[in-house]
Amino acid sequence: MKPTFKIIIFILFFCRGYSQTYIPFDTISFEKRKLFLKEFKSRNDQKIKEIKKTYSGKVGKEMEAAYKSQFEDFSRTINNKELYFDNNLQNYIQKILTEITRNNSVLADKKISVYFSRDPAANAYSIGDGTIIFNLELLKYLNDEAEIGYIICHEIAHYTLNHRDKSIEKEISSQNLKDVKALEKDLKKSKFNKQIKSESFAKNSIYSRKNRSRLQEFQADSLGLDYFKKTNYNSASSINLLKHLSKTDIETDSLPRVSYPKNFTTKNQKFIKEWVAMEDYSKYSYSKENIFKWDVDSLKTHPNCEQRIEKINKLVKNSKTNYYADKAFFDDLKKRIEYEQIYSNYYIKNYGLSLYDALKLKEKNPKSNYLKEMIASNLDALANAKKEMRINSYIPSINPTEQTKSQQYYFNFVANLTLSELEQLALDYKN
Amino acid sequence: MKKTYLLFFLLLTSFCFSQSYTVLNATAGEFMAFRPIYEDTDLFGYVELRKMNIDENNNNTIKYIVLDKNFNTVCSGNLTEKTSNSKRLKKLVDIQYAEGFIYFEFYEYSQAFGQDAFPYFKTYQIVDLKKNSIVNKGIYNPDVKDIDKQYDKIDTKGYFCYSLDKSGFLIQRTDYKAKIANEHNSFYAVNFKNEKIWEYKSTRELKKYDTHFTVVNYNEKYIVLKGFYKKGNKVENVHFLVLDSKTGKEIFYKEVSKEYTQTTDYTYLIEDKIYTGGRYFEKNKEGLYVSDKSFGIYQYVYDLKTSGTVREKYVNYESFTDLDVNKYGKIHGEGHLTFQKCNLNPDGTFFVLAEAYWEKQNYRAYTQLYTFKMDKDFNPVKTVKYEVKRTRGYKYDFAQRLANNSGRAYFFFDKNDDKDLELNILNYYFKSQKQVIQKMPITNDDSVINVFPAKSGYVGIAEYFKKPEKTGKFMEVRLEKLNYERE
Numbered sequence: 041m042k043p044t045f046k047i048i049i050f051i052l053f054f055c056r057g058y059s060q061t062y063i064p065f066d067t068i069s070f071e072k073r074k075l076f077l078k079e080f081k082s083r084n085d086q087k088i089k090e091i092k093k094t095y096s097g098k099v100g101k102e103m104e105a106a107y108k109s110q111f112e113d114f115s116r117t118i119n120n121k122e123l124y125f126d127n128n129l130q131n132y133i134q135k136i137l138t139e140i141t142r143n144n145s146v147l148a149d150k151k152i153s154v155y156f157s158r159d160p161a162a163n164a165y166s167i168g169d170g171t172i173i174f175n176l177e178l179l180k181y182l183n184d185e186a187e188i189g190y191i192i193c194h195e196i197a198h199y200t201l202n203h204r205d206k207s208i209e210k211e212i213s214s215q216n217l218k219d220v221k222a223l224e225k226d227l228k229k230s231k232f233n234k235q236i237k238s239e240s241f242a243k244n245s246i247y248s249r250k251n252r253s254r255l256q257e258f259q260a261d262s263l264g265l266d267y268f269k270k271t272n273y274n275s276a277s278s279i280n281l282l283k284h285l286s287k288t289d290i291e292t293d294s295l296p297r298v299s300y301p302k303n304f305t306t307k308n309q310k311f312i313k314e315w316v317a318m319e320d321y322s323k324y325s326y327s328k329e330n331i332f333k334w335d336v337d338s339l340k341t342h343p344n345c346e347q348r349i350e351k352i353n354k355l356v357k358n359s360k361t362n363y364y365a366d367k368a369f370f371d372d373l374k375k376r377i378e379y380e381q382i383y384s385n386y387y388i389k390n391y392g393l394s395l396y397d398a399l400k401l402k403e404k405n406p407k408s409n410y411l412k413e414m415i416a417s418n419l420d421a422l423a424n425a426k427k428e429m430r431i432n433s434y435i436p437s438i439n440p441t442e443q444t445k446s447q448q449y450y451f452n453f454v455a456n457l458t459l460s461e462l463e464q465l466a467l468d469y470k471n
Numbered sequence: 472m473k474k475t476y477l478l479f480f481l482l483l484t485s486f487c488f489s490q491s492y493t494v495l496n497a498t499a500g501e502f503m504a505f506r507p508i509y510e511d512t513d514l515f516g517y518v519e520l521r522k523m524n525i526d527e528n529n530n531n532t533i534k535y536i537v538l539d540k541n542f543n544t545v546c547s548g549n550l551t552e553k554t555s556n557s558k559r560l561k562k563l564v565d566i567q568y569a570e571g572f573i574y575f576e577f578y579e580y581s582q583a584f585g586q587d588a589f590p591y592f593k594t595y596q597i598v599d600l601k602k603n604s605i606v607n608k609g610i611y612n613p614d615v616k617d618i619d620k621q622y623d624k625i626d627t628k629g630y631f632c633y634s635l636d637k638s639g640f641l642i643q644r645t646d647y648k649a650k651i652a653n654e655h656n657s658f659y660a661v662n663f664k665n666e667k668i669w670e671y672k673s674t675r676e677l678k679k680y681d682t683h684f685t686v687v688n689y690n691e692k693y694i695v696l697k698g699f700y701k702k703g704n705k706v707e708n709v710h711f712l713v714l715d716s717k718t719g720k721e722i723f724y725k726e727v728s729k730e731y732t733q734t735t736d737y738t739y740l741i742e743d744k745i746y747t748g749g750r751y752f753e754k755n756k757e758g759l760y761v762s763d764k765s766f767g768i769y770q771y772v773y774d775l776k777t778s779g780t781v782r783e784k785y786v787n788y789e790s791f792t793d794l795d796v797n798k799y800g801k802i803h804g805e806g807h808l809t810f811q812k813c814n815l816n817p818d819g820t821f822f823v824l825a826e827a828y829w830e831k832q833n834y835r836a837y838t839q840l841y842t843f844k845m846d847k848d849f850n851p852v853k854t855v856k857y858e859v860k861r862t863r864g865y866k867y868d869f870a871q872r873l874a875n876n877s878g879r880a881y882f883f884f885d886k887n888d889d890k891d892l893e894l895n896i897l898n899y900y901f902k903s904q905k906q907v908i909q910k911m912p913i914t915n916d917d918s919v920i921n922v923f924p925a926k927s928g929y930v931g932i933a934e935y936f937k938k939p940e941k942t943g944k945f946m947e948v949r950l951e952k953l954n955y956e957r958e
Contacts, residue, residue: 324539327546458957
């Protein structure tokens with residue numbers, strides 16, 4: 041066989057799928073992460089300097105504390121290695137960002153950057169300093185690149201509308217208002233009806249804050265759509281996206297029960313029927329009300345997707361374009377996303393979720409060596425956790441009202457494995 | 472589980488990141504109690520109580536939150552309890568659970584020097600969990616017409632509630648001012664609507680003596696009482712009395728041997744039999760004993776179906792032939808034995824856990840840990856001694872069943888190289904009769920842990936992180952399945 045032909049065969053074999061030998065994105069990025077953190081700190085320090093100049097007294101201190109707290113929260117995200125610093129991913133997202141900024145002159149002087157994240161929530165957010173985080177998980181629910189474009193436009197709108205700073209300022213100034221101080225004084229003096237007074241105030245305050253949040257979402261939808269319509273993307277994708285978003289909480293596929301004996305009968309471990317004995321929750325009558333008996337809709341930070349669609353529907357024109365900044369990369373990303381998320385979740389120590397997804401994907405691709413390796417790695421990590429009595433950090437307890445039947449079956453199954461059984465399964469999968 | 476009330480507070484703060492803490496604290500109410508509730512011997516779940524609002528008429532709004540065995544919220548609601556004035560505080564006494572109903576008991580306490588002084592006006596409320604509604608409430612003492620200080624002096628009766636599972640609730644009433652002896656201590660059972668099903672007053676008395684009963688065990692079939700008569704310091708006729716839970720009829724009566732003074736450390740109701748035991752001492756008319764002078768351990772087994780005595784067994788310390796111990800339970804080179812737990816195994820044998828201690832000036836120093844295997848007739852079979860460090864205070868904490876009823880786990884604390892406490896979990900397997908110990912540190916560089924009993928086969932762990940800014944949380948509550956070997 042001629043060498044070039046061999047090379048072609050090898051490449052074809054390798055590229056045939058992530059199914060056999062998947063190579064995840066970006067596993068070594070210490071320097072980039074360090075640099076990002078340094079720059080993020082620098083921006084935050086600058087922000088705090090500005091706050092010190094603008095605000096004084098108690099309000100100034102509380103503003104400072106709020107920004108410091110957000111800094112710590114996001115720093116943890118970075119130190120937990122949730123952000124991707126992969127060149128290919130960065131280049132791709134930069135292409136989409138460039139499509140947006142070059143067609144919107146108002147954004148020319150804005151320092152905006154977008155990063156993908158390993159966070160398993162299907163979400164994207166602006167941290168308020170021009171940095172936008174796009175959780176790769178969201179990609180599972182998107183049909184085309186235009187939807188990524190609209191999400192980024194929406195988050196840019198949050199940034200240009202200065203929503204973060206406005207929210208913090210509003211929140212802190214509102215708790216320093218005279219009526220709050222008067223209430224605090226009254227509560228300290230009062231003997232009776234303290235809780236009723238404070239709950240009424242707190243509820244109104246929280247409803248008002250959530251309402252502001254929902255308004256901000258409408259504003260970001262609207263301004264985001266303005267940015268989006270100037271791009272080459274089909275603006276109708278914004279509506280499609282909002283329709284998809286309403287389904288992100290629903291588990292779309294489950295792990296069939298027949299897969300358990302199939303996957304967990306190994307060389308040195310037979311399947312034990314006690315592994316699938318389910319705990320009984322039938323004696324509980326779960327109430328649908330929340331503990332506080334507050335109105336659930338008033339507590340939402342985001343409006344319903346139907347309301348959002350209604351607001352922007354008239355502004356959207358179906359331009360019938362099918363523009364992509366890089367279709368090949370998008371298509372490739374869509375193909376690899378399920379494999380990538382399995383690795384991602386393992387990387388950030390969501391071993392339970394990683395194992396579950398690996399088992400589900402193995403139903404479609406039973407011969408994948410990559411999936412076998414991921415199953416082995418996750419079982420091993422879970423065995424170590426069980427030894428240290430912290431497996432519940434990775435495998436949640438059953439919650440019949442919030443988990444699907446498939447999830448409950450899986451959590452129950454893993455909980456029923458003894459330490460030696462987990463270790464044996466991990467070893468058998470490795471070998 | 473002292474700090475889990477913060478779960479409620481944290482839930483509230485998740486809605487608002489920068490609310491005034493004065494307002495938040497007032498909104499969240501004041502923590503009152505967090506208790507596990509049991510269905511027979513299995514954990515059903517937990518109940519949290521918070522005192523929310525008190526109005527100018529001294530009506531206390533108390534929020535209850537019921538959690539399932541995994542801490543998932545089942546339901547929540549409000550109870551209203553009155554206090555007679557603003558200086559008295561309403562406190563939870565107890566919570567009982569039976570067949571989807573929760574029975575709350577409250578007292579109001581007068582205050583002295585910032586502490587609870589005297590209890591008054593015991594009240595109850597029954598909540599139907601399926602409908603999440605209050606089905607009945609009231610004041611136990613029928614002579615007390617309202618929560619009002621005018622009734623202080625006549626509120627002299629005591630009331631205690633116990634769950635009878637499917638049979639309802641048992642109420643014990645004490646009234647030592649009653650002139651009729653059988654009214655000193657009487658019982659009645661109520662259904663889930665608090666309607667009286669039966670009442671029991673003892674047909675026996677000892678003239679000039681007060682009648683005392685302690686409820687030592689109970690379930691939907693039987694109520695086991697330990698009774699005696701007391702005049703001043705004199706105690707007579709210690710006996711076991713068993714009532715039928717459904718009818719209140721006496722079905723068993725047995726006087727305890729007068730040969731010795733005894734402690735009753737356990738009383739189990741297992742398959743129509745009572746197993747009761749403890750240590751025995753030289754007979755003392757007042758029932759007093761010196762802890763370091765016990766003669767051994769005893770066990771009585773009574774068959775409630777036949778009303779017969781299966782066994783009344785006394786095991787002196789010299790019977791433990793594989794232990795170098797004197798007749799008073801002092802181990803050679805070590806301290807005195809104290810017994811922490813005695814469990815019946817499925818094969819009819821017994822597993823007994825004990826510790827040895829030295830009496831010091833202000834405390835007891837606990838040294839060795841022992842387990843004793845006893846045969847079906849309660850004869851010593853084998854002793855195992857565990858090398859543990861000297862601790863101030865006893866090591867044993869609680870026991871829990873292993874999954875699939877394959878054995879039991881006994882939790883005890885020991886020192887880690889004479890510094891920090893470490894948790895030891897001693898697994899005893901029924902089939903192989905193997906004993907295995909697993910250790911875990913209570914404190915490390917990052918956190919401190921607390922353990923608490925949870926659902927069968929599990930242990931609850933509350934981990935408090937020393938650097939919450941690093942971990943993003945200041946505590947984590949986990950339910951961990953106990954490690955065990957499948958046999």
